[in-house]
Amino acid sequence: MSEIHLVGTAHVSKNSVEEVKTAIEEFSPDVIAVELDRGRYAALKKQGQKPEVDDIIKGGNFSEILVQWMLAYIQRKIGMDVGVEPGSEMIAAIDEAEKRQIPLALADRDIRITLSRFWKGMSIWEKIKLLGALAGTIAGRGGDEEVDIESLAKDKDLIEMAIEEFHTFSPNGARALIDERDAFLAHSLLMLSKKNERVLGVVGAGHLKGIRGYLNDPSKLPPVQSLVQQPKPLPWKFIIGGIFVAMFAFLLILIAFSGVGLEVLIWAIIYWVLINGILAGGFTLLAGGHPLSALTAFCVSWMTSLNPLLAAGWFAAITEAKVRKPKASDFQKIIEAETFTEMRKVPMFRVVLVAALANVGSTIGTFAYFIFIFPILGIDPTVVLADGLGNLAAYLGSLI
Structure with missing residues (x-):
């Protein structure tokens, strides 16, 4: 019978890098599934093609692009504060897979679909609150307290509280960024388990509870098609x-x-x-x-x-x-x-x-x-x- 082992990480944590390496060493997986899509994988490997300037302008999705850049900046700023490049634990998993010649699987949903469903699914009030929160964070409001990333990454109660707070703050946004991706990642892991005896999943700690719930009862999984189709909200x-x-x-x-x-x-x-x-x-x-x-x-x-x-x-x-x-x-x-x-x-x-x-x-x-x-x-x-x-x-x- 196949076995799926999950490693919950923080994307700007030094300890998470070591935990990934240790898990690969001890579990000896047949395949390593990472919380990445092709675009983010290429970006981490510095192989991705840069989008054309004209495509950005003609696309017209300026608000979605701006939110994406602001979120990436905040994550990168946290990483600089703790001395860890965002995504270092994913790079560690990729490097270990290449070094040990273990197949690597990109288990996450296309970031473009996620961002589209995230932005278009939110109400106007949710968008206003999000932009205000992002602007406040970038401006430095409430940023005087030091945050212990390593402690947060290990504290399951704090992680669950943060996710619940996000669901309260933006229920539609949380659904696209967390809940739907929990289901998509679970689908990917189950598909890999049909062909491999030992599957190691390297995912953000915030996805652990949701993924495990689906792995324990796959009947609750929504169809994959419902997770990848472009949203068609009221105009x-x-x-x-x-x-x-x-x-x-x-x-x-x-x-x-x-x-x-x-x-x-x-x-x-x-x-x-x-x-x-x-x-x-x-x-x-x-x-x-x-x-x-x-x-x-x-x-x-x-x-x-x-x-x-x-x-x-x-x-x-x-x-x-x-x-x-x-x-x-x-x-x-x-x-x-x-x-x-x-x-x-x-x-x-x-x-x-x-x-x-x-x-x-x-x-x-x-x-x-x-x-x-x-x-x-x-x-x-x-x-x-x-x-x-x-x-x-x-x-x-x-x-x-």
């Missing part, structure tokens, strides 16, 4: 965008029929352009974008806010890429950056940051418009809306 972007377009058009119609005058109607349109544009352009500058990128965001934001298929950040990013010209070598610079300030100076990172923040500014501008437009115009909304509805109804009635 909230188009739904919300359509609502705002309808609201804006209806608001202008009511103002026009309310009798407050053509001048108020024109100013309502002008403020739509100004509020959306100023906030989109301002957030572009906040990201470190070039003035021309900010000007682009300003000029297109009023229009993109009325079209769910377009985003001010896309246009600002294209301008930023034309002016600052990112190179393929920028990806390595992002990986090697030791501080967020250093990372922010890399043209490719700044393109993505400009795109993300310009979109944030444009979105805030849209909400701000509907909240503040009547006070800015100096008119009573109840009177305008009531008169507008009444006059509109009378006009439509005259047409019947």
Whole structure:
């Protein structure tokens, strides 16, 4: 009967490196399964092809890419603090497998699928909380206390508490990053056990409980296909965008029929352009974008806010890429950056940051418009809306 032995590791732990080597020595596995996919394996081996700059810009998934880079930076920063390169325990497993001529299996789900399911599966509120937490961590808030990585890696109760906290903080995010990968890793290990008598799994300590639960009762495993298909959430972007377009058009119609005058109607349109544009352009500058990128965001934001298929950040990013010209070598610079300030100076990172923040500014501008437009115009909304509805109804009635 085949045997599956698991080694739970911390990705920035010196002890985990030694534990992996010891487990391989003592268990003598027929195959070593590591918590890696082809992309991360190639990156650790420094064999991966860098993505094309044009592909990043055309892809448009700027928020997902930014979150991925921020998460990688935080993990790398922790590793630098404790003197361990992130993924060292996986490198140790790879090196030992090569040295002992033991087959190596990449057991994890494709990182692109995981990130896609992670980001698209989260609610808007979860995304806001996550970005706030990441920004706070990068800014250094709450970072004065020293963290003993080795103790945390061994303390099962603390690990379980951390996972439970993550599920509370972002249930949908935790499902994609932890629960689904527990199941995928368990599938991989069980498949390997059908062809090998002794399987050693090298996985993050946070996955141990979930994987063991599935290995003890494989009937609970969800189908593999359900774990790898691209999510198809409701098109909230188009739904919300359509609502705002309808609201804006209806608001202008009511103002026009309310009798407050053509001048108020024109100013309502002008403020739509100004509020959306100023906030989109301002957030572009906040990201470190070039003035021309900010000007682009300003000029297109009023229009993109009325079209769910377009985003001010896309246009600002294209301008930023034309002016600052990112190179393929920028990806390595992002990986090697030791501080967020250093990372922010890399043209490719700044393109993505400009795109993300310009979109944030444009979105805030849209909400701000509907909240503040009547006070800015100096008119009573109840009177305008009531008169507008009444006059509109009378006009439509005259047409019947």
